[in-house]
Amino acid sequence: MFDVAVVGGGILGICVATWLEGLLEGSIAILDKESSFASHTTTRNTGVVHRPFYLNPGKRRVFARSAQASYHLWREWAECKGLPWKQVGTLEVATEPEQVSALKHYLDWGKANGMDDSELEILDCGEVAEIEPKVRCEAALYCKTDTSVSYAAFAHSLLQDLAARNMSILTNAKVNDLRETDHSVELSLEGWSKPVSAKYLVNCAGGNSLDLAKMMGLANEFIDLHFRGEYWLVEQSFGAKVGRNVYSVPRHREFPFLDPHLIARADGRREIGPNAVLVAGPNTYSGIARGPLELASKILEKPWTPKLKLFSNSDFLSLVSQEWRSSLFVSEMCKRVQRFIPSLKMEQLVSRGLAGVRSNIVDRNGFISETIELGTPCSHHILNYNSPGATGAPAYAAYTVSRLMEKGHLDHLKKKSAITIWNLDFVLDHFRS
Numbered sequence: 473m474f475d476v477a478v479v480g481g482g483i484l485g486i487c488v489a490t491w492l493e494g495l496l497e498g499s500i501a502i503l504d505k506e507s508s509f510a511s512h513t514t515t516r517n518t519g520v521v522h523r524p525f526y527l528n529p530g531k532r533r534v535f536a537r538s539a540q541a542s543y544h545l546w547r548e549w550a551e552c553k554g555l556p557w558k559q560v561g562t563l564e565v566a567t568e569p570e571q572v573s574a575l576k577h578y579l580d581w582g583k584a585n586g587m588d589d590s591e592l593e594i595l596d597c598g599e600v601a602e603i604e605p606k607v608r609c610e611a612a613l614y615c616k617t618d619t620s621v622s623y624a625a626f627a628h629s630l631l632q633d634l635a636a637r638n639m640s641i642l643t644n645a646k647v648n649d650l651r652e653t654d655h656s657v658e659l660s661l662e663g664w665s666k667p668v669s670a671k672y673l674v675n676c677a678g679g680n681s682l683d684l685a686k687m688m689g690l691a692n693e694f695i696d697l698h699f700r701g702e703y704w705l706v707e708q709s710f711g712a713k714v715g716r717n718v719y720s721v722p723r724h725r726e727f728p729f730l731d732p733h734l735i736a737r738a739d740g741r742r743e744i745g746p747n748a749v750l751v752a753g754p755n756t757y758s759g760i761a762r763g764p765l766e767l768a769s770k771i772l773e774k775p776w777t778p779k780l781k782l783f784s785n786s787d788f789l790s791l792v793s794q795e796w797r798s799s800l801f802v803s804e805m806c807k808r809v810q811r812f813i814p815s816l817k818m819e820q821l822v823s824r825g826l827a828g829v830r831s832n833i834v835d836r837n838g839f840i841s842e843t844i845e846l847g848t849p850c851s852h853h854i855l856n857y858n859s860p861g862a863t864g865a866p867a868y869a870a871y872t873v874s875r876l877m878e879k880g881h882l883d884h885l886k887k888k889s890a891i892t893i894w895n896l897d898f899v900l901d902h903f904r905s
């Protein structure tokens with residue numbers, strides 16, 4: 473019997489396990505359904521440590537603060553382990569005159585979220601052309617400190633650290649069912665002869681976290697929709713002419729459809745993407761589903777009301793079809809980026825990159841933007857943990873673990889004299905005001 477089992481070995485689960493191990497004494501296990509950890513969204517993303525200028529400090533307070541604190545934690549970790557940390561900067565461009573006011577909001581939000589004045593600057597179209605001659609726009613917000621990294625490298629180095637401290641790391645451990653008894657949770661694992669038990673369970677299963685919560689009778693009012701984000705590699709000769717990330721102000725803020733960007737990856741590659749193609753499952757990296765069963769179970773999944781409402785919304789349907797077109801035709805994807813990089817040619821998009829899937833929770837009122845946390849006496853579930861989730865993971869994990877400790881859920885473990893790799897007080901200060 474473990475004292476705590478963390479389900480999901482992505483960046484969030486690994487950060488949660490890191491704080492648990494640093495703060496508490498006891499038997500802690502982290503488990504993942506795959507043969508290696510961090511093989512899903514953690515590896516399949518844009519790889520940006522986002523500064524929180526685009527996060528509304530009121531509506532997205534926890535994510536904004538997580539991002540603000542985590543920037544410093546990731547920088548420290550990258551330095552300590554010699555991992556990629558490339559401060560490329562981001563231009564957030566307004567392609568239409570009416571979007572310019574959004575840039576001013578972003579400037580204010582960045583400051584309200586704790587960014588330094590020197591990090592952000594509004595540039596007019598001439599000033600943008602001086603630093604990025606390929607970019608056309610009305611104006612842009614230049615965030616100098618957005619940084620390109622490899623979250624896979626971060627995750628694996630933290631995991632190595634946990635292994636060195638004797639944490640139980642279980643691979644090929646797919647949770648198929650969960651059952652809560654009086655003082656513990658029993659985990660049935662696919663292909664394992666006996667279930668595993670834990671006195672407390674933390675669900676960090678990414679795109680599958682809703683399924684796990686439902687196994688415990690929670691979250692029955694929600695469904696999840698999965699959107700595959702695809703990337704295209706830009707030919708090196710053209711890519712080398714754009715030095716920064718170029719994002720455009722999103723045109724449809726009510727839906728999780730970011731217009732594609734140009735990304736300056738930490739290893740020097742330039743890619744465009746991601747789009748947001750509706751697919752049946754969280755690991756559907758090609759086609760519409762991984763098989764007829766996955767498609768059928770997604771279509772038949774209950775409750776019906778959130779789905780019926782969304783699928784009778786003509787704006788949503790037209791966006792879904794636009795995203796599918798941009799998946800099927802590279803010319804469509806190219807056109808979306810030509811809005812701000814007009815000289816990019818379809819022939820310069822040489823191959824597909826690694827796609828990732830974003831899983832969004834929906835209820836009868838539509839998409840939910842913030843993370844959802846639910847619990848039973850012996851379990852805690854983190855759902856809808858989306859972008860910029862990789863950026864915010866170390867601080868968000870600290871915030872979660874400290875709240876679980878405050879509520880007494882981890883009282884069966886002994887407190888350690890805080891041997892954490894990061895400073896807990898520094899992180900929690902960000903959430904206090």
Ligand SMILES: Cc1cc2nc3c(=O)[nH]c(=O)nc-3n(C[C@H](O)[C@H](O)[C@H](O)COP(=O)(O)OP(=O)(O)OC[C@H]3O[C@@H](n4cnc5c(N)ncnc54)[C@H](O)[C@@H]3O)c2cc1C
Pocket residue numbers: 479480481482483484485503504505506509510511512513514515516517518519520521522645646647648676677678679680681700701702746827828829830857858859860861862863864
């Ligand atoms: C296209 C795209 C681009 C993004 N770009 C950025 C970015 O630039 N910057 C940023 O900050 N964020 C970005 N994000 C968001 C970020 O990647 C995610 O928020 C973050 O990776 C989520 O981490 P996670 O640990 O929750 O999920 P995951 O990495 O998906 O980990 C969940 C783990 O749970 C395991 N699991 C699932 N079910 C079970 C089960 N039943 N039993 C056992 N294990 C299970 C899975 O195998 C997986 O390893 C992006 C997301 C997408 C989709």
